[in-house]
Amino acid sequence: MSYNFKSTDFRIAEKMAYAAEGDPQAYYELGVAYSTGSDGVEVDLIEAHKWFNLAAVSGHRRSQICRAEISDEMTAGEIAKAQREARSWMQQPSLMAA
Numbered sequence: 001m002s003y004n005f006k007s008t009d010f011r012i013a014e015k016m017a018y019a020a021e022g023d024p025q026a027y028y029e030l031g032v033a034y035s036t037g038s039d040g041v042e043v044d045l046i047e048a049h050k051w052f053n054l055a056a057v058s059g060h061r062r063s064q065i066c067r068a069e070i071s072d073e074m075t076a077g078e079i080a081k082a083q084r085e086a087r088s089w090m091q092q093p094s095l096m097a098a
Contacts, residue, residue, distance in 0.1 A: 004010075011039045020092075026057035027051045031063060035070050045070050049082035054089060 012033065019025035031051035037043040048070055055063035071079055 009040060012041060019054075022058070024055045024060040024063075027055035027058065028060050028063045028066075031055060031066055032046075035066065038040075045074050046078050046082045046085070049074065049079060050085040050089065053086040057090075063081060 009048070012030075015026045015029050016031070019030060031048045031088060032050075033039040033048075034044045034051060035048035041047075052067035052070070054065040056067055066068050
């Protein structure tokens with residue numbers, strides 16, 4: 001089982017690395033992971049919304065639909081928190097240089 005755990009950690013780490021480069025597909029895949037609890041992460045709709053929002057802003061169409069779908073399950077406060085986290089992510093110096 002430890003192999004499975006390490007492989008799921010690797011998949012999330014790999015997606016995070018691509019996300020750090022500003023890759024919209026990585027944003028979308030992280031949104032899927034956090035909205036479904038796949039790749040070894042627990043369901044976290046705030047985190048999922050953040051990633052779907054980043055992908056949507058980057059022009060990823062499917063993420064716009066996914067963001068809207070999970071928004072139906074969130075409070076206004078949770079959505080606001082997810083939006084703040086997305087803005088904070090976009091303010092990172094590594095993304096601003098890209």
